[in-house]
Amino acid sequence: MPAKIPATVITGFLGAGKTTLIRHLLQTANGRRLALIINEFGDVGVDGDLLRSCGDATCREEDVVELANGCICCTVADDFIPTIEKLLNRAEPPDHIVIETSGLALPKPLVKAFGWPEIRTRVTVDGVITVIDGAAMSEGRFALDEEALAAQRAADEGLDHDNPLEELFEDQLACADMVILNKTDLLDEAGLATVSAELAAQLRPGVKVVKARHGAIDAAVLLGLGSAAEDDLAARPSHHDAEDEHDHDDFESFHVDLGAVTDPDALTRKLKPVIEAHDILRLKGFAAVEGKPMRLVVQAVGGRIQHYYDRPWRADEARGTTLVVIGERGLDRAAITASLAA
Numbered sequence: 001m002p003a004k005i006p007a008t009v010i011t012g013f014l015g016a017g018k019t020t021l022i023r024h025l026l027q028t029a030n031g032r033r034l035a036l037i038i039n040e041f042g043d044v045g046v047d048g049d050l051l052r053s054c055g056d057a058t059c060r061e062e063d064v065v066e067l068a069n070g071c072i073c074c075t076v077a078d079d080f081i082p083t084i085e086k087l088l089n090r091a092e093p094p095d096h097i098v099i100e101t102s103g104l105a106l107p108k109p110l111v112k113a114f115g116w117p118e119i120r121t122r123v124t125v126d127g128v129i130t131v132i133d134g135a136a137m138s139e140g141r142f143a144l145d146e147e148a149l150a151a152q153r154a155a156d157e158g159l160d161h162d163n164p165l166e167e168l169f170e171d172q173l174a175c176a177d178m179v180i181l182n183k184t185d186l187l188d189e190a191g192l193a194t195v196s197a198e199l200a201a202q203l204r205p206g207v208k209v210v211k212a213r214h215g216a217i218d219a220a221v222l223l224g225l226g227s228a229a230e231d232d233l234a235a236r237p238s239h240h241d242a243e244d245e246h247d248h249d250d251f252e253s254f255h256v257d258l259g260a261v262t263d264p265d266a267l268t269r270k271l272k273p274v275i276e277a278h279d280i281l282r283l284k285g286f287a288a289v290e291g292k293p294m295r296l297v298v299q300a301v302g303g304r305i306q307h308y309y310d311r312p313w314r315a316d317e318a319r320g321t322t323l324v325v326i327g328e329r330g331l332d333r334a335a336i337t338a339s340l341a342a
């Protein structure tokens, strides 16, 4: 029986730095042939496109498979299993498969999928790596608002779960074999100490926390953990263990198509109040800037916004501005679209 091909699951909340970590991983793959499966919650494959444009020898076009438009934990049978089988059946299978889940995916159902008969003898979960946005955590982005929850519980006995961000955050931590505490450049010493202590209190015994900036952790640290997580599920509790199915009704995503922009900084100034007014969790995409041959990448994690040019527009693609908007259910799409188009 040939050795199982290792697969690493990179998870973590919206904008934590998963794609950034994978780009660095590709640059330190040290000759390993990697295949990437990139999962997006939204219907526009931003991360996959960013990774394809990284141009490294290790991330050829055919090595990046995109599973957009829904969380990988919900599309296991239709999308994930067939995708893994295709990779395993290649004339030259990859040395290692790296899976980036969407920022809203539950990792445990995905790890469970590796126990499916179609693939269980051929691939193993080498490790679940959870990326944490240290800045968002220190700002209490995932902390439970005790008063609000107490008030909710008083009003509704039937309430049986914490807020969706809190649950998702806890599930992504509970399933981790390693935690990357990212964005430490945005933390002062006190903030780092607080976040590190909060993490340590939530992690299973033996789970390592590695501090990082811009996901700059080498492949040698991330790959080769040998955790066989698919055989260790009982040790990884989830809020959703009791459910057969889970859904992502708590979140929603849509994209806005705009024309070319004249000034990237003006675009950022326009985005900030819209993100804050509508509590948009994540906004990302590409913009065409008048007179510029390069494509502008727009990245917003909560109110933290940045933009940069990543590559020239190709002759075969339509220049335009497409922004993916992700938030908790109930986003006012019309108002957001109107504000961005104004």
Ligand SMILES: Nc1nc2c(ncn2[C@@H]2O[C@H](COP(=O)(O)OP(=O)(O)OP(=O)(O)O)[C@@H](O)[C@H]2O)c(=O)[nH]1
Binding pocket: 012, 013, 014, 015, 016, 017, 018, 019, 020, 021, 047, 102, 103, 182, 183, 184, 185, 186, 212, 213, 214, 215, 282, 284, 299, 300, 301, 306
């Ligand atoms: N300051 C700072 N910014 C970072 C760091 N890591 C990532 N970022 C930025 O955070 C934003 C989101 O990074 P991504 O790598 O796209 O995050 P992601 O987890 O893949 O995002 P989703 O796939 O949308 O969940 C980008 O603007 C990154 O440049 C970091 O360590 N420090």
